[in-house]
Each structure stands twice: as structure tokens, then as C-alpha cells.
Amino acid sequence: MKLAVIPGDGIGPEVVAEGLKVLTGVIPQVEISTYDLGASRWHRTGELLPDSVLRELRGHDAILLGAVGDPTVPAGILERGLLLRIRFELDHHVNLRPARLYPGVTGPLAGDQSIDLVVVREGTEGPYAGAGGLLRKDSPHEIATEVSVNTYFGVERVVRNAFERANRRARKHLTLVHKTNVLAYSGQLWSRVVEEVSMEYPDVAVAYCHIDAAMIYLVTDPGRFDVIVTDNLFGDIITDLAAAVSGGIGLAASGNLDVSRTNPSMFEPVHGSAPDIAGTGTADPTATVLSIALLLDHLGMPDSARRVEAAIAFDLATRQPGSVGRTQAVGDRLAALASS
Numbered sequence: 001m002k003l004a005v006i007p008g009d010g011i012g013p014e015v016v017a018e019g020l021k022v023l024t025g026v027i028p029q030v031e032i033s034t035y036d037l038g039a040s041r042w043h044r045t046g047e048l049l050p051d052s053v054l055r056e057l058r059g060h061d062a063i064l065l066g067a068v069g070d071p072t073v074p075a076g077i078l079e080r081g082l083l084l085r086i087r088f089e090l091d092h093h094v095n096l097r098p099a100r101l102y103p104g105v106t107g108p109l110a111g112d113q114s115i116d117l118v119v120v121r122e123g124t125e126g127p128y129a130g131a132g133g134l135l136r137k138d139s140p141h142e143i144a145t146e147v148s149v150n151t152y153f154g155v156e157r158v159v160r161n162a163f164e165r166a167n168r169r170a171r172k173h174l175t176l177v178h179k180t181n182v183l184a185y186s187g188q189l190w191s192r193v194v195e196e197v198s199m200e201y202p203d204v205a206v207a208y209c210h211i212d213a214a215m216i217y218l219v220t221d222p223g224r225f226d227v228i229v230t231d232n233l234f235g236d237i238i239t240d241l242a243a244a245v246s247g248g249i250g251l252a253a254s255g256n257l258d259v260s261r262t263n264p265s266m267f268e269p270v271h272g273s274a275p276d277i278a279g280t281g282t283a284d285p286t287a288t289v290l291s292i293a294l295l296l297d298h299l300g301m302p303d304s305a306r307r308v309e310a311a312i313a314f315d316l317a318t319r320q321p322g323s324v325g326r327t328q329a330v331g332d333r334l335a336a337l338a339s340s
């Protein structure tokens, strides 16, 4: 397997190092190329993602990314110019973000909540598309627009993927989360496409939830969700909350998938570069390791993926209170468990 690794900024390199320990323990023959992209390269050279590097990335089976973003770089430069550019150029239209409350993990919710859901977030459109601009800049009449772009092609392929996933899961339940009461045009398109595609999946029960109410239910009754399909921005927000109620952002994994497999997919923790804890050795690398399980599944190595997941499940079930908090110690435990 040829793997491109982008450690990135902040805690990115710290969690990626632990992820690679686990991966190379399970798949010793992995061929790794590491790419120095992120804040330090930008400061040194002004480069974000040279075209030559993008070409090289395309030649790999998958990409593992830590995180990008740094307080010394103006907001959005790295996020848009590096991370989103990779997602867009490599057509990562399905942003897969499972959230599960593992046995032994204490979440912040009251009572015995069961959480086992997967968010299928659209990855290349919505307000992320970069359409819009500033009119009458620096005047009292300045106007900023950020247009949400939703194409039939883009919505249909992500909705179809969500139905396929729901159909393979035990509960066979899909919830569209949107804001159709206000976002009339895009809401209509998403609702219509969900209705159309649902005809091909008669075994999947379909529900709808406005984004604001979905935030209530994620906290009061998360068990109602199985597969959530939603747009790029709603999906970003939902998945941080889903992570928080499932034991924390340090456990939340993601895969940016080109479902057509024309381009390599990219796997990364849902969290960012966490400048507040970077360098302290306290970041939880579990999200990165779980992202590696998604990567192994995507590349057709389900047995290895299950070994990695089982290692995480065992570790989470047996972690002593206060024993999280050392990045390397967690990575060592997971690597030993996964390769034993």
C-alpha cells in the first residue's frame, strides 16, 4: 500500500506519529511518503499545495492527514488553500464521520445513552464552494456574500451513498438534516433528491430534522439517529457535537472519500490542530487511529480494520480514569493491542 502522510500543524504530527505506529504494526509492508505541508512550509516558502505535490498525492492509494491550521497564519489560508483544496481537487464528495459511544466511555449526557450513528456529510459543495465575495469593500455599505452551491449531481451522489450505507446497517434508518424552513431553494433540492432516491431503497426508513432541532436531539435523544445525510456546513457542525457527546473530539474519525475511486481518499481525525495543547504531549491520538481503521476498510482490508477497532474498543473499555492524556502512551498501547 502506498500511503501519503501529511502530518500538518499543531497536534497533527503528534497524533499521526502514533497512528503510523499502529498502522505499520498491522500492515508492515506499507510504503510511506511524508509531505511537509502546513504553516511552517508556508512561512518558509509561501507555498500551500504546489501542483507537483498534488500530482504526487494522486499517485498514492490513500492519504493520512493530521490537522492544519496555525495561529501565526491568517485564518482560512491553510484551511482553504491546503485542506479544502485537497478535498476539492481529489473530489472527496463523501465526508464520512461515524460517532459511537464505546463501552467504558463516559460521555457528558445524562443516563444510559446509546450512540452509534454515521454522518454522511457532503464534501465539495455548499457554502464551502468559495462562491461569493465582498462588495463595496471598506465602505459602510460593504456586503459579504457566501453562496451555498448545491448541484443535483453533487446532492444525488452523496444522498445515494447515504442510502447505501443505511441499507447495509441493522437499523436501516436515514435522517436528512437541513433547514428547509428557511433555506428554501437548497432545502427543496435536498428533500426532493432524498425522496427520489428513497424509492430505490424501500427497506430504509426516512426521517427529516431541521438542523436546530437536530442539535437538541443529539443531546437529549441521540439514539434516534442511525445515518444522517447533510450538507457540508451542517455536517461540519453536527460532527463536532456528535463527537462531544460520544466521549470527546479526541475519538472522532473521518474519511474524505472519492467514492468513484478515481482519486485517493483522505483519512483524518475530525479535530483540528489544537494549538492550545500542541507540544504538551496530551492530545488523544485515538481519532487518528480510528481514521486508519476507516482507511483500511476503504482499501479492502476489513480484517486489519477490525483488529485496529478491536484494539481501540479494548483500550477504551479498560482505560483507567486519568490514564488518557499521554499521546505516546495511548499510541503504544493501541499499537501493542492491534499487532498482538
Ligand SMILES: NC(=O)c1ccc[n+]([C@@H]2O[C@H](COP(=O)([O-])OP(=O)(O)OC[C@H]3O[C@@H](n4cnc5c(N)ncnc54)[C@H](O)[C@@H]3O)[C@@H](O)[C@H]2O)c1
Residues within 6 Å of the ligand: 011, 015, 066, 067, 068, 069, 070, 071, 079, 083, 249, 250, 268, 269, 270, 271, 272, 273, 274, 275, 276, 277, 282, 283, 284, 285, 287
Ligand atoms: N481537519 C482539520 O485539519 C481541522 C479541523 C478543525 C479545525 N482545524 C483548524 O485547527 C485550528 C484550531 O481549531 P479549533 O481550536 O477550533 O478546533 P480543534 O479541534 O483544534 O480544538 C478544539 C478543542 O478540542 C481539543 N482537542 C482537539 N483535538 C484533540 C485531541 N486529539 N485530544 C484532546 N483534545 C483535543 C483542543 O485542545 C481544543 O480545546 C484552526 O486553525 C482550525 O481552522 C483544522
Ligand SMILES: CC(C)[C@H](C(=O)O)[C@@H](O)C(=O)O
Residues within 6 Å of the ligand: 069, 079, 080, 083, 084, 236, 270, 272
Ligand atoms: C478546517 C476546516 C476547513 C474543516 C471543515 O470545516 O471541514 C474542519 O472543521 C473539519 O471539520 O474538518
Ligand SMILES: [Mg+2]
Residues within 6 Å of the ligand: 236, 237, 240, 270
Ligand atoms: Mg470541523
